[in-house]
Amino acid sequence: MLNWDDPLAPPAPRMPAPSLESSGGGTEPVKMPTGQDIDKVQGVIARASGMQRPAIDPVAAKPINADDKRVVNGLADINQLAPFKYPWAWEYFLNANKNHWTPLDINMSQDVHDYHHKLTLEERHVYENVLSYLTTSDILAMRNIGLAVMEKMTAPELQIYQARQVFEEAVHTWAYQHCIETIGLDQGEIYNRYRVVPEINHKIEMCNQRLASVLRANIDLNDRDELENFLMAYIFFAAVFEGTWFYNGFSPIFALQRRSLMKGTGEQLQYIMRDEVLHASFGIRVCKQIVLEENVKLDPKIIQHMWEEAEAAEAQYAHFLLPEPILGYSAEDHIGQFRFIANRRATNLHHETPFPGAKIALPWLDEQANLKKEKNFFETRVTEYQTGGALNWD
Ligand SMILES: [Fe+2]
Numbered sequence: 001m002l003n004w005d006d007p008l009a010p011p012a013p014r015m016p017a018p019s020l021e022s023s024g025g026g027t028e029p030v031k032m033p034t035g036q037d038i039d040k041v042q043g044v045i046a047r048a049s050g051m052q053r054p055a056i057d058p059v060a061a062k063p064i065n066a067d068d069k070r071v072v073n074g075l076a077d078i079n080q081l082a083p084f085k086y087p088w089a090w091e092y093f094l095n096a097n098k099n100h101w102t103p104l105d106i107n108m109s110q111d112v113h114d115y116h117h118k119l120t121l122e123e124r125h126v127y128e129n130v131l132s133y134l135t136t137s138d139i140l141a142m143r144n145i146g147l148a149v150m151e152k153m154t155a156p157e158l159q160i161y162q163a164r165q166v167f168e169e170a171v172h173t174w175a176y177q178h179c180i181e182t183i184g185l186d187q188g189e190i191y192n193r194y195r196v197v198p199e200i201n202h203k204i205e206m207c208n209q210r211l212a213s214v215l216r217a218n219i220d221l222n223d224r225d226e227l228e229n230f231l232m233a234y235i236f237f238a239a240v241f242e243g244t245w246f247y248n249g250f251s252p253i254f255a256l257q258r259r260s261l262m263k264g265t266g267e268q269l270q271y272i273m274r275d276e277v278l279h280a281s282f283g284i285r286v287c288k289q290i291v292l293e294e295n296v297k298l299d300p301k302i303i304q305h306m307w308e309e310a311e312a313a314e315a316q317y318a319h320f321l322l323p324e325p326i327l328g329y330s331a332e333d334h335i336g337q338f339r340f341i342a343n344r345r346a347t348n349l350h351h352e353t354p355f356p357g358a359k360i361a362l363p364w365l366d367e368q369a370n371l372k373k374e375k376n377f378f379e380t381r382v383t384e385y386q387t388g389g390a391l392n393w394d
């Protein structure tokens, strides 16, 4: 039985149930109260307290109109889920709940052996710094959606998916922590790396600046400058940060996984990637809806500049991660794939492609990252993946 004073304490022994005979109880079924019963009770309460039932304005009590909902700056009551204006947002929520997992579901024992006995020094450098970058990034992702974005949405179906996203970002952080702890890495050193490695720090600072610009209590999105800044920050987090940096960020580990190294970590990242694909896709869809509803015209030069800055930061990071190639993966592969995916995201946003002519650099990535294909290779999984459908990685 749960201890309500200390829920983490061992369960208290159950008390024997009182016997019906000794309590004088019979075996008659429990009678549920009717509407009349409830009215009667409320009448008694009102008479006893001398209070009238609160009055309801019949006009205000009418169900809301879906057309009145807006992504931001809406005035419809946000506490009423249906009628939906954005049924696709509810579909994202239902789909997200099919990818239910925890890091403990995945067996990491082979990774411990691989890290200490099979990885080269260069491969360890890649592995550690990927984890170091990702763990800090996922905390930023959680804070962005949970603290800066959700509160500005004015339709509950959008907020509900984002609430799920906040939870998923926390699980991702747990996954990296589980890897770091299981492998036995120096936690203080790994978690501090984003402060002392300039190439990681630069990417994190770019996120911090965007987040700081929208994490203020006094933002009025009816102000066009504020609205455009919020939209640019959302596009940055959805399309650049989650849609390319994260998406690309897993691929060095998938390159190890392809060679049957660090397979447990690879599987953790497959689960995370599945979430992240939905996060990026949802965010891009919300951004497009804001553009439509608020009639925003962003300057293409500013968007191009955002992509070029992101590319420069990614290139510095890639050269730090891979000063020399490891077997099956190089800094050039990493940067090339960034450009290719960036074009995909820009196309989804109906923007010009920032890197015309960029070719796919890692043709194996989508297949390697597909959890459905890989799960048969992991015989030690303790829970079954719940989704049967294939994912569209776009
Ligand atoms: Fe995440």
Ligand SMILES: [Fe+2]
Pocket (backbone or CB within 6 Å): 141, 169, 242, 275, 276, 279
């Ligand atoms: Fe995410």
